[in-house]
Amino acid sequence: MTRLFNDPTEFADEMIDGFVAANSNQVRRVAGGVVRSTRTPNGTVALVIGGGSGHYPAFGGIVGQGLAHGAAMGNLFASPSAQQVESVATAANRGGGVLLSYGNYAGDVLHFTQAEQKLNAAGIPTRTVVVTDDISSAPIAEKHKRRGIAGDFTVFKAAAAAAEEGYPLDEVVRVAELANERTRSVGVAFSGCTLPGADAPLFTVPQGRMAVGMGIHGEPGIDETDVPTADELARLFVDSLLAELPDGILSPEGQRVGVILNGLGSVKYEELFVVYRSIAALLQNAGLEIVDPEVGELVTSFDMAGASLTLFWLDDELERFWRAPADTPAYRKGSVGSVQQLDPSEVEAAEALVIPEADDASKETAAVVARAIEAIARVVDENVDELGRIDAVAGDGDHGIGMQRGARAASAAASEALALGAGAHTLLELSANAWANKAGGTSGALWGVALSAVGDALGDEGRPAAESVCVGVTAAVDGIMSFGKAEVGDKTMVDALVPFRDTLAREIGGGAALADAWKSAADAATAAAAATADLLPRMGRARPHAEKSLGTVDAGAYSFGLIVQSIAAVLAGTIEGEK
Numbered sequence: 001m002t003r004l005f006n007d008p009t010e011f012a013d014e015m016i017d018g019f020v021a022a023n024s025n026q027v028r029r030v031a032g033g034v035v036r037s038t039r040t041p042n043g044t045v046a047l048v049i050g051g052g053s054g055h056y057p058a059f060g061g062i063v064g065q066g067l068a069h070g071a072a073m074g075n076l077f078a079s080p081s082a083q084q085v086e087s088v089a090t091a092a093n094r095g096g097g098v099l100l101s102y103g104n105y106a107g108d109v110l111h112f113t114q115a116e117q118k119l120n121a122a123g124i125p126t127r128t129v130v131v132t133d134d135i136s137s138a139p140i141a142e143k144h145k146r147r148g149i150a151g152d153f154t155v156f157k158a159a160a161a162a163a164e165e166g167y168p169l170d171e172v173v174r175v176a177e178l179a180n181e182r183t184r185s186v187g188v189a190f191s192g193c194t195l196p197g198a199d200a201p202l203f204t205v206p207q208g209r210m211a212v213g214m215g216i217h218g219e220p221g222i223d224e225t226d227v228p229t230a231d232e233l234a235r236l237f238v239d240s241l242l243a244e245l246p247d248g249i250l251s252p253e254g255q256r257v258g259v260i261l262n263g264l265g266s267v268k269y270e271e272l273f274v275v276y277r278s279i280a281a282l283l284q285n286a287g288l289e290i291v292d293p294e295v296g297e298l299v300t301s302f303d304m305a306g307a308s309l310t311l312f313w314l315d316d317e318l319e320r321f322w323r324a325p326a327d328t329p330a331y332r333k334g335s336v337g338s339v340q341q342l343d344p345s346e347v348e349a350a351e352a353l354v355i356p357e358a359d360d361a362s363k364e365t366a367a368v369v370a371r372a373i374e375a376i377a378r379v380v381d382e383n384v385d386e387l388g389r390i391d392a393v394a395g396d397g398d399h400g401i402g403m404q405r406g407a408r409a410a411s412a413a414a415s416e417a418l419a420l421g422a423g424a425h426t427l428l429e430l431s432a433n434a435w436a437n438k439a440g441g442t443s444g445a446l447w448g449v450a451l452s453a454v455g456d457a458l459g460d461e462g463r464p465a466a467e468s469v470c471v472g473v474t475a476a477v478d479g480i481m482s483f484g485k486a487e488v489g490d491k492t493m494v495d496a497l498v499p500f501r502d503t504l505a506r507e508i509g510g511g512a513a514l515a516d517a518w519k520s521a522a523d524a525a526t527a528a529a530a531a532t533a534d535l536l537p538r539m540g541r542a543r544p545h546a547e548k549s550l551g552t553v554d555a556g557a558y559s560f561g562l563i564v565q566s567i568a569a570v571l572a573g574t575i576e577g578e579k
Ligand SMILES: Nc1ncnc2c1ncn2[C@@H]1O[C@H](COP(=O)(O)OP(=O)(O)O)[C@@H](O)[C@H]1O
Pocket: 078, 106, 107, 391, 395, 396, 398, 399, 402, 403, 441, 442, 443, 444, 446, 480, 484, 485, 486, 491, 492, 493, 494, 539, 540, 541, 554, 555, 556, 557
């Protein structure tokens, strides 16, 4: 239960403000997250990490000398946006290129990948290593599908120490990939967590039971047992991890391992030490030599009760990096030597908003678009709880709040752009950025792509014909499908998007007026969204919960249906005051 908060929607931002105020000798705030406030030699590779908030000290808490150069910090349990990642990476860059590293979650992958492309296009060489250490989340043959949990820390630590030693980008990437190959974690949970302002936990574990393999956002585990003794839990952890040795290691005998016993939020340090007592003995009995173990909280899940064990199988080089010093708000080790603070005058100023020229016809179109986006924000507000409920059946329950953050931000950006005289293209582009930026998550990235594609088709000059709207919608669907890689039938928003696009194109091709064509297309989307109840998910967070989701519609398809219906009402002029 989170007790102390103001406006729940401001929680993540206010948390970052306080975190920076408390640690200004190590970090400073930039748009999208934090970077070091201490000097890093020019030419050093910058390690930029990130993810949703709610996992402290991941991710901002481990920015500082010897660890990350910057962290993109998203909303609670939602990935940061591509814009946030790009902004943090640009601020962190010291001319040696950037390594982006984060846990393997769909929203993070979409946003960080988009940021990587933009950074490379802007002349900042950027590479990515995604952490996949959770052995319960997929079989070893599909290691690339595994989630990242406390093993984030070993990969970040190794990559950062390599960068600190002056390794070039390719070599830092090699070290991070090797560290990921040699990191394995297993976790358990005893209870769920409750986000600020929520009146019920995001997920639960039955009283007296333990979910084995449950993820850090409540992703389902592989087994459920009675809560064991501390020694029994230690045995389960060690047996699970020793059953899967990394490639090239034939037996634990004589191997050296870094060890993390990680608390997930509300398990006490004292309990962890009792468990660690047995873990240490079991690992030593198996012939392993433990190097610099960590017992404490490195990747948490708000107030979730649970723990995980991570083994980091060392070679000489990885051991050097694992042992290297670090000085960050949440993690200190050894001595990093003398550190110089950055002069505040070196901190770059934010860029002012520049609105390109637009003609009157496009400004009038922009006004209609702004009304449509306002209607989107309204319909999402009205359905926020229902969207969360649907998403919680098989996803992580945050679709309502994510869509609300995105749609509200897009609507505010649209009003501001309109007041500054923006045309339709510029207004949609600014709204798209605001949506993706504030919402984070998978759907935030996809809605950002969609609005931006429609904006490109409308332009900043002239009144667009119905055909241009159709071109924009087609580009939006293509953009979402090529970005998210989902096909019809995967049980995602694509199942509603495709019939929407096809109906719109058919009706407009047949000479229908835009408002009528849009309404027919919206009806097709609503029907298709309802039909997703019969499908099994093959993408996103819902994939591992496939069978649970039968009988429930896909959250993203359902919200798409609501949204296009609300726009149909605007186009038909049926919204109050528009007749
Ligand atoms: N690869 C994808 N392509 C298209 N839509 C997707 C994809 N993955 C997930 N979605 C959509 O996103 C919705 C979930 O959005 P949201 O809850 O905001 O994101 P997250 O799962 O990252 O928290 C799903 O219901 C689905 O419609």
